[in-house]
Amino acid sequence: MTSTPAREDGAHAGETDDEFRARLRAFFTEHHPGRRPERPAERLAWQKRWLAALFDAGYAGPSWPREHGGMGLGFARQVIYHEEHARARVPGPLGTGVGIAAPTIITHGTPAQGERFLRPMLRGDVVWAQGYSEPEAGSDLAALRTTARRDGDEYVVTGQKVWTSSADIADVLFTLVRTGTPEDRHEGISYLVVDANAPGITVRPLRDLTGDANFCEIFFDEVRVPVIDRIGAENGGWPLVRTSLGHERAAGAMTQAARYRRVLDELVALARERGATSDPLVRDRLTDFEARVRIMRYTATRVIADIIATGEPGPASSTSRLFVAAFEQELHEFAVELLGAHGTLGRSDPHAVQRGRWVWGFLRTRASTIGTGTAEMQRNTIAERILGLPRDPVAGSPRPAGGA
Amino acid sequence: MTSTPAREDGAHAGETDDEFRARLRAFFTEHHPGRRPERPAERLAWQKRWLAALFDAGYAGPSWPREHGGMGLGFARQVIYHEEHARARVPGPLGTGVGIAAPTIITHGTPAQGERFLRPMLRGDVVWAQGYSEPEAGSDLAALRTTARRDGDEYVVTGQKVWTSSADIADVLFTLVRTGTPEDRHEGISYLVVDANAPGITVRPLRDLTGDANFCEIFFDEVRVPVIDRIGAENGGWPLVRTSLGHERAAGAMTQAARYRRVLDELVALARERGATSDPLVRDRLTDFEARVRIMRYTATRVIADIIATGEPGPASSTSRLFVAAFEQELHEFAVELLGAHGTLGRSDPHAVQRGRWVWGFLRTRASTIGTGTAEMQRNTIAERILGLPRDPVAGSPRPAGGA
Amino acid sequence: MVTATVGTAPSTGASASTDEQAELRTVTRRFLAERSPSGSVRRWMDSAQGHDPALWRQLTGQLGLAGVAVPERFGGAGGGPVELGIVLEEMGRALVPSPFFATAALAGQALTASGDGASWLPAVAAGSLTATLAVAEGSGSWRPADIATVASPSGDGWSLSGTKMFVVDGDSAALLLVVARTDTGPALFAVTGDTGVQRTRLDALDPTRRLARIDLDGVPAVRIGSDDDAAPLLRQVLDLAVVALAAEQVGGAQACLRSAVDHAQVREQFGRPIGAFQAIKHRCADLLVEVEAARSAVAYAASVATDPAERPVAAALAAAYCSRAYTHVAKENIQIHGGVGYTWEHDAHLHLKRAKSSELLFGAPTTHRARLADLVGIGSGAEEDR
Amino acid sequence: MVTATVGTAPSTGASASTDEQAELRTVTRRFLAERSPSGSVRRWMDSAQGHDPALWRQLTGQLGLAGVAVPERFGGAGGGPVELGIVLEEMGRALVPSPFFATAALAGQALTASGDGASWLPAVAAGSLTATLAVAEGSGSWRPADIATVASPSGDGWSLSGTKMFVVDGDSAALLLVVARTDTGPALFAVTGDTGVQRTRLDALDPTRRLARIDLDGVPAVRIGSDDDAAPLLRQVLDLAVVALAAEQVGGAQACLRSAVDHAQVREQFGRPIGAFQAIKHRCADLLVEVEAARSAVAYAASVATDPAERPVAAALAAAYCSRAYTHVAKENIQIHGGVGYTWEHDAHLHLKRAKSSELLFGAPTTHRARLADLVGIGSGAEEDR
Numbered sequence A, B: 001m002t003s004t005p006a007r008e009d010g011a012h013a014g015e016t017d018d019e020f021r022a023r024l025r026a027f028f029t030e031h032h033p034g035r036r037p038e039r040p041a042e043r044l045a046w047q048k049r050w051l052a053a054l055f056d057a058g059y060a061g062p063s064w065p066r067e068h069g070g071m072g073l074g075f076a077r078q079v080i081y082h083e084e085h086a087r088a089r090v091p092g093p094l095g096t097g098v099g100i101a102a103p104t105i106i107t108h109g110t111p112a113q114g115e116r117f118l119r120p121m122l123r124g125d126v127v128w129a130q131g132y133s134e135p136e137a138g139s140d141l142a143a144l145r146t147t148a149r150r151d152g153d154e155y156v157v158t159g160q161k162v163w164t165s166s167a168d169i170a171d172v173l174f175t176l177v178r179t180g181t182p183e184d185r186h187e188g189i190s191y192l193v194v195d196a197n198a199p200g201i202t203v204r205p206l207r208d209l210t211g212d213a214n215f216c217e218i219f220f221d222e223v224r225v226p227v228i229d230r231i232g233a234e235n236g237g238w239p240l241v242r243t244s245l246g247h248e249r250a251a252g253a254m255t256q257a258a259r260y261r262r263v264l265d266e267l268v269a270l271a272r273e274r275g276a277t278s279d280p281l282v283r284d285r286l287t288d289f290e291a292r293v294r295i296m297r298y299t300a301t302r303v304i305a306d307i308i309a310t311g312e313p314g315p316a317s318s319t320s321r322l323f324v325a326a327f328e329q330e331l332h333e334f335a336v337e338l339l340g341a342h343g344t345l346g347r348s349d350p351h352a353v354q355r356g357r358w359v360w361g362f363l364r365t366r367a368s369t370i371g372t373g374t375a376e377m378q379r380n381t382i383a384e385r386i387l388g389l390p391r392d393p394v395a396g397s398p399r400p401a402g403g404a
Numbered sequence C, D: 001m002v003t004a005t006v007g008t009a010p011s012t013g014a015s016a017s018t019d020e021q022a023e024l025r026t027v028t029r030r031f032l033a034e035r036s037p038s039g040s041v042r043r044w045m046d047s048a049q050g051h052d053p054a055l056w057r058q059l060t061g062q063l064g065l066a067g068v069a070v071p072e073r074f075g076g077a078g079g080g081p082v083e084l085g086i087v088l089e090e091m092g093r094a095l096v097p098s099p100f101f102a103t104a105a106l107a108g109q110a111l112t113a114s115g116d117g118a119s120w121l122p123a124v125a126a127g128s129l130t131a132t133l134a135v136a137e138g139s140g141s142w143r144p145a146d147i148a149t150v151a152s153p154s155g156d157g158w159s160l161s162g163t164k165m166f167v168v169d170g171d172s173a174a175l176l177l178v179v180a181r182t183d184t185g186p187a188l189f190a191v192t193g194d195t196g197v198q199r200t201r202l203d204a205l206d207p208t209r210r211l212a213r214i215d216l217d218g219v220p221a222v223r224i225g226s227d228d229d230a231a232p233l234l235r236q237v238l239d240l241a242v243v244a245l246a247a248e249q250v251g252g253a254q255a256c257l258r259s260a261v262d263h264a265q266v267r268e269q270f271g272r273p274i275g276a277f278q279a280i281k282h283r284c285a286d287l288l289v290e291v292e293a294a295r296s297a298v299a300y301a302a303s304v305a306t307d308p309a310e311r312p313v314a315a316a317l318a319a320a321y322c323s324r325a326y327t328h329v330a331k332e333n334i335q336i337h338g339g340v341g342y343t344w345e346h347d348a349h350l351h352l353k354r355a356k357s358s359e360l361l362f363g364a365p366t367t368h369r370a371r372l373a374d375l376v377g378i379g380s381g382a383e384e385d386r
Helices: A017-031 A040-056 A075-088 A097-108 A111-122 A182-188 A248-273 A280-310 A316-344 A353-369 A375-386 B017-031 B040-056 B075-088 B097-108 B111-122 B182-188 B248-273 B280-310 B316-344 B353-369 B375-386 C019-035 C038-045 C053-060 C081-094 C100-114 C121-126 C231-266 C278-303 C311-342 C348-361 C365-376 D019-035 D038-045 D053-060 D081-094 D100-114 D121-126 D231-266 D278-303 D311-342 D348-361 D365-376
Strands: A128-131 A147-151 A154-165 A172-178 A189-195 A201-206 A215-226 B128-131 B147-151 B154-164 B172-178 B189-195 B201-206 B215-226 C131-134 C150-154 C157-168 C175-182 C185-191 C197-201 C211-224 D131-134 D150-154 D157-168 D175-182 D185-191 D197-201 D211-224
Touching: A017 A040, A017 A075, A040 A111, A075 A248, A075 A280, A097 A111, A097 A128, A097 A172, A097 A189, A128 A154, A147 A172, A154 A172, A154 A189, A154 A201, A182 A189, A189 A215, A248 A280, A248 A316, A248 A353, A280 A316, A280 B280, A280 D278, A280 D311, A280 D365, A316 A353, A316 A375, A316 C157, A316 C348, A316 D278, A353 C311, A353 C348, A375 C278, A375 D278, B017 B040, B017 B075, B040 B111, B075 B248, B075 B280, B097 B111, B097 B128, B097 B172, B128 B154, B147 B172, B154 B172, B154 B189, B154 B201, B182 B189, B189 B215, B248 B280, B248 B316, B248 B353, B280 B316, B280 C278, B280 C311, B280 C365, B316 B353, B316 B375, B316 C278, B316 D157, B316 D348, B353 D311, B353 D348, B375 C278, B375 D278, C019 C053, C019 C081, C081 C100, C081 C231, C081 C278, C100 C121, C100 C131, C100 C157, C100 C175, C100 C211, C100 C231, C131 C157, C150 C211, C157 C175, C157 C185, C175 C211, C185 C231, C231 C278, C231 C311, C231 C348, C278 C311, C278 D278, C311 C348, C311 C365, D019 D053, D019 D081, D081 D100, D081 D231, D081 D278, D100 D121, D100 D131, D100 D157, D100 D175, D100 D211, D100 D231, D131 D157, D150 D211, D157 D175, D157 D185, D175 D211, D185 D231, D231 D278, D231 D311, D231 D348, D278 D311, D311 D348, D311 D365
Parallel strands: A128 A172, B128 B172, C131 C175, C150 C175, D131 D175, D150 D175
Antiparallel strands: A147 A154, A154 A215, A172 A189, A201 A215, B147 B154, B154 B215, B172 B189, B201 B215, C150 C157, C157 C211, C175 C185, C185 C211, C197 C211, D150 D157, D157 D211, D175 D185, D185 D211, D197 D211
16 A cells, blocks of 8 residues: 555645545544335435435545536545445445446536536435437347437427336436437437336346346336436437446456455355365356456456556456456356255255245346347457457447547 | 068168168178278378278168169168177268268259269279368358359359368369359359369468378469359359268267267276376366266267157257267366376377377367357357247348258 | 168167157157247246146156156066157157156166066156156265265164255155165165155256255154165166166257257348358257267166176266267257357257256266266276275 | 546555556567577577577567566666566567566576575576576476485585486576475575586477476585575475466467467358358457466555565465466467467467476476365365475
């Protein structure tokens, strides 16, 4: 840990990294919101209180510009922020607005839009949820069918979105809609911000294979949306979707590695408890996971070092999603096998081991290679963008120009 | 072993399967040609003597029609033949004519061609070698460039073939040549039989990655080939290449399974000898190979049973090539790992284990997923022909209509 | 069809399936396709009974399937593991919730193998008696040596006490075959009464197959089989059970591959059916390689299931290979379906749960593999006492 | 470039590569690309010496690479495993036959680690002395406990007798560092003379790296390092060796992937570059995932190679992961090239042979994995005495 003076700042000019870290740690410790309530409504209120406190104290949005209420941190400081945030185990943002919509609005929104949307989002006052996927489109996102017909100062939106998380608590939906013809594909899509309580919107929970409803379907039936709530140009929505703020994901990668470190340690403890570590085949599998979870951390380390040294994260920041997805699927599947006959039990059985977390994880991680772009699409992207292999004439990855 | 009277025959009417088997076994035992000579020239003569004796006694070509000197056996009798042939460890045919060219000539050749070509081929008097592959074509066989320009009663052939085995001992080459334009693709290809000693032919050994030269390149420089040596119609060669005689390959599949059984037993013996079977991870790998080598036999059994019951071999006869290729690659790679530091030695080192056979096998089996159609092409074929998945508009497997 | 022109089978062990077997397959498949489509599976898996009693009556009455592997002298069709496998493959394909597996494959085969099933087999064959086999306990182990349930002589018969777990259809089966330890070793017992029996349905991962915990407290029971060491019988019964399950797994794996291929043929993305993309296409081809290998394993295991020399190896192999294959194809089916495959509404997850659950029910694949290793002489010997 | 605007490194252990390191990489890569193209590799691998002496003079003279990890007080550049790894990654990429690995990575690091290398390190750093390390014997094991070569006190020094196998560049290295057992345990010795030394070149699978058998018969030797137990030193030296080798492996893996991608971009079949087909394209993407993971493993292992607490785990992990990755990419490179990749003329097989050979040279991946397991507390302990 070095202590050279910071050349960029969080809020306090001239502060060293160590001082910055200490200040964060103190704040998180002092204002920690306490145990997470069990009941959903209480939990929501608890989380909103925390986000508001964080925002009001100037500790929200490490990568956001200060003009929108963020901290405007440089990359290295963002890494420190994520480290301390994970260490303190305080709640993260509500909904998917802060991570996904905000970079687009910050980069491509009008000043008025930025003013209206961003601070309430970051403060947790207004919860945003994403509406990109459609049942008929799947990986071919640009095949979306939800239409937005222009009617004076408004769009009239009709269609269906699916796999929207947090839609049940959302105040605002950010969506992609077709303003051009289906033949326009990527060129006929606009980016709209829609009031989640507008007439004509129906939100329906979507039960997934785990038996839970972590996602919703949203139906739009002639929903009227002011034209001023469109981000970017009409038919110019497609290039906006991958906008990101610097290397935010890379800055949070250490947190992910630390989480899997914990999960693996718990699995090893389980194996030991069940006497399975005396089986060399079990030990060999655990060793494989051990190597991979360490590589996850090493990779995060390396990507961060590369960004600091060159400003670029290098290919490893793109390949790690596939690496992690395979890891978590195999880890959970192995855990279930370790349970033997107890792996045949569901979560609610009193005999279920550790309340069925491993069996549930086995089911849930099926989504690791499907959600937010299938593994197949990710391979396309890596092959085309990093390795420079030719695009499939039709199935190549789309190339929206991201901001920042 | 049942003894119902045969309803079709080898050579002797009314003979039972058991009698047929006994007769074969007696012949193979009595006329066994003895140890295989080390020196190539002697070995060739030794093998030719055996093939001639076999033919003269009426024991050659189990699946061939009797009119061409074959035995005209039904499928079940072919299986018995292959079993006894493998059991006796007598030499098989010379070159690739009997297995590959003969079915095409039998099915699509003129009576005169059948008369001229077939008996000398089966008797081993004339050795045939295949010229399909070209360096620029690869898996896209129909992209071949060797041209045959018509000049009166002759074609004038110019081009290059590669990966021809037995070309060094071949008297005759059977080739695919372009008689149409490159744009005609499959429709511009003819099937020619070429005298291997014709002026303008150069055969050059091709060194492969094992360091051996098991294959040759053949260069054709204005080689004149009589038009009467074309099989099938001009530009009609493509559909001929996959012609097979019944389910000959399925009949020989037990032999292959038996060979790998032997190889695995040798590997297990090696592991035991080196004390490696005390390692549970080694035992687990060996058990995996054990399961797969048994499945190979079970599959051969099942395919044979299906053919006997329904006349069709079912999908397993198509999938087993991929199954076997993966098996032999992994088996050899594992064997090399078992050797530890001795796996770093080449074949000629006196310290090499078992004269380097495992290391050499590791190298050689790289060809298992490349030769005679890459694994990728096989997957295309299986997906399209068996599963009915759509053809890739350009890269789908060709669909020549095979005979029989 | 060249059947009429070829000779008899060569000595490869190949046995062609008979016309009767082909007919059995066709009839069963057609019947289940009509009577047990997906909607019906879902309705009955959520029902109190867990299966459709009318379907069971038809299966056992009209089709006589409960007795497919029961000897003719007990009113069965006199078939064996091959015929049973044909029915189970079709049941697995259709994912039918049914007492069939427990009754015909577990209890029926155990009774037949014991040579002492005359009291129950006629009712089993007729479909009037559902039954199951209870072996595993809290640890989930199927090894006779791990059994703690105790059988004590009591009057003319025996009295059982202990707790059985993971009992297939244990909540409803009328006849319980229970493995318990006696002074001279483990033995098989029949329990038909309710006194002292407490059945608790478990929350099973697989919603199409009921599992139960059964607590036995001084329960009157009848010993089955001779008084000799019952370990070989139990081993044989477990072999027969895993071969039967492997057949069901192959049926399930085929259904998953078929579902994936059907989807890939019609689902369009980027203007083409996704099955035209090699990422999907080649994966389907590889899955077929695996499914065909699994078919070979189970076909062979069923055909040698009455041969005491060949059965153990073939059974261990089929159990290890087919369970992995089913789970793998079930996972890939979800992946190929993408988002829709992740929903509760699509049947893909039902197969995944059935697959994973079947994989673990009679010992994980590693257990069967270790047994295979021991049987062929490359193992540690640790599984040999199974 | 945002370097100027960001703060210092956070506490993740991340250390940015310095400008000097970037420069070292660029210079080495450029030099080797020019001076050691494929044709040259093939010419020299078949030569009597096995490498190009002029190239060696330039590498060590003009570029000073032999001393890249030698302390400055011995005339080296004062770098460490990171710098050595950079050079080796480039050597591996270009598949250069060279005494570099044996001299700088094996002997150089052993001498430096021993704290007793003053007599030889200046010559090593200058490139005037080639050297190697001889540990394994007939069994191929690198465990000090398995060493049979004996060192007996003889006058002021020692006398060595025994047979060493698989000695990298053992046919030509001027200085032999030999591990032999003494009455108090294994220790490290230097042999410079020829008396009693018989060197036999082995037929190596990898034609780009010479291996030798060395028979020692009463050979005068000097003991290196303190008189304490040398086992920790030997363990450290082996860790450093495998990390260095892992760097070379990552370079080789990257070269294979680059070669496969280059081929897939230009090779056309069915009217399209084969890299447009997902079967090839997705495989290349998966290979990149693996190569990047290997890069992470080696980057970390090199960065902690001087930290006795972190080094063993990171070294075992890098050895296990990077060797597998290189072999895998080398195999896939051949597959993607198809027929031409199977020829002797194409370089793909040289990488496969280098990869497989490197994988086994200092213990198979399973050995390193077992050691990793022991170090993190999930192992059997059988590897712990290494």
